[in-house]
Amino acid sequence: MQSLKSQFYNEVEWGKLLKSGDRLFLGSNAAIPSALMDSLIHDAPQIKDLEVVHIVTFSDCEWALPKYKDRFKVNTFFIHSENVRRAVDEGRADYTPCFLSEISQLFNDDTLPLDVALIMVSPPDELGYCSLGVSVDIVMSAARSAKHIIAQINPRMPRTGGHSYLHISEFSACLQHEAPLPQILPHEPNKITERIGQYVSLLVGDGATLQLGIGKIPDAVTRYLFNHKNLGIHSEMISDGVMELMRKGVINNRQKTFHPGKTVTSFCAGTDDLYQFVDNNPHVEFYPSSYVNKPRNIAMNDNMVSINSALQVDLTGQVVADSIGHDFYSGIGGQVDFVSGASMSKGGKSIIAMPATAKDKTISRIVADLTPGSGVVTSRGNVDYVVTEFGIARLKGKSIRERALELIRIAHPKFREALLSKVREHLWVPDYQKRYPTDIDELGDVQIIPVDIRGEKYYLRPLNPADERRLQEFFYSHTKETLRLRYNAVPQAMTREKSCDLVSVDQTKDVALTIVKQEGSSLVIEAVGRYYLYDNQPFCEVAFVTRETQQGKGMASRLLNTMIDIAKKRRLQKMFAFVKAENKPMISVFEQGGFRRLPSEDPSEIELILDLEGD
Known part of the structure; x- marks a missing residue:
């Protein structure tokens, strides 16, 4: 162990490892070797025109300041620091766009050959291996590709598992310097x-x-x-x-199908608590970006x-x-x-x-x-x-x-009307698409409500103009009997224009809700409920229809109860419904929801009413 310790130097002889015009890689994220950069800036002023390549560095990035423009030219793959952003804007630095998974290849195939890699590592173990700790990402590839590795050995750097180790014998120079890792505090909720x-x-x-x-x-x-x-x-x-x-x-990580049982990452950034958490944690493994980010x-x-x-x-x-x-x-x-x-x-x-x-x-x-x-x-x-x-x-x-x-x-909401008008200029929407989407404030901040129906997950939400085709499919799934009971007739067609009209609802006035089944990007409308506000009266008429395969599961009741709640919050006084007398399941739903029958001159139709103020 004494022979390993003897390789720790208090200073780096920069002139022996680096010359003007070289390309320099700088370690990433919370593993920024600040002590090495401070030494290079202050101890080697004679070395100029260095290209400094890096991604995110949690630092003030002093080397990107205008006073160092003759010494350092930043070439960054990701702009994070204000100093670097300003340097790019002013032409003193470059931004090179590249997928993170492919940056390593730029070093490996000499597209961007590296002369020196400045990195931060943990102290060596008894076998001489140092860990790249909290930032393996593109650091490992840069270190493997560079002619020289200069390491800042930081006793506070965690030892992390995975593919994160370099042997101290690979370093051309070392500088032991203890320093806290940059902390990224969790953001306050808003x-x-x-x-x-x-x-x-x-x-x-x-x-x-x-x-x-x-x-x-x-x-x-x-x-x-x-x-x-x-x-x-x-x-x-x-x-x-x-x-x-x-x-x-x-x-x-129990159900992972790649590296099961392990959290796989290439770097971490957070508080000291996080850095202590990953230290020698067998459940977290760090790998290079070329591996982690490979699609x-x-x-x-x-x-x-x-x-x-x-x-x-x-x-x-x-x-x-x-x-x-x-x-x-x-x-x-x-x-x-x-x-x-x-x-x-x-x-x-x-x-x-x-x-x-x-x-x-x-x-x-x-x-x-x-x-x-x-x-x-x-x-x-x-x-x-x-x-x-x-x-x-x-x-x-x-x-x-x-x-x-x-x-x-x-x-x-304040931009929706202008966006729809702009889209119309390109003929992306037909002329009959006149209304932009509106929200139902009474549903709360989140307009999608997960509902469990007999052990299956569905979502209750407002209908919106983008549901046009799905509503058309929903209509054509109905049997003639369902259509007759719902519409008192058997409609022969549901044109896209008609479907568009039914989903383009001013939800601040009328209400149109749906329960959908969502599997990935596949969406199926299972039930629709709506109420129509009477003109100049605090009354509305309510109706709903459920896909035949879902009837009897309580979807209509969920829609009805939600609409009742919305109507009450809007201070409506009465809700009406008109149901075919033979449609006993629908009548039962309304009566369970508190509706009562009214006398009717037509025996084939039942009129029901709910007094919202009396409830």
């Missing part, structure tokens, strides 16, 4: 991100394997997964939220759910994630890797989650046309789900028209 977290959690089934990023939305998502069971993790990064779910037993490996996890963010989404489903117009803001990162992998996974889902607006609700993130200069990171053909605080848009298998209507529905 109303918008909490809603988004709730909606995303509805898309995560028990037994799913997750990929989560860092930020307010991933933090919110993890807070709404505590009632889930047997979740797994295969993610480029993990944070405190994942740790808490592992401690609760929600994440146990084929991601897809080996059944029920893989990827959750990523965006800056802007257009009405065809194109996702902008690294730039705002001509200004580069972040990077491609692992979004496309995981969107692709989740899409190939058996039962997989890819989710883009973002607030509906920016700049104090003055700008819609859902747009008819992308801001000029914005680059598409994830194509419209890759997108599965888009989530905002206003709901879930399901895009997979949807036409451009259906996508536009889905996305307008989850835009901020």
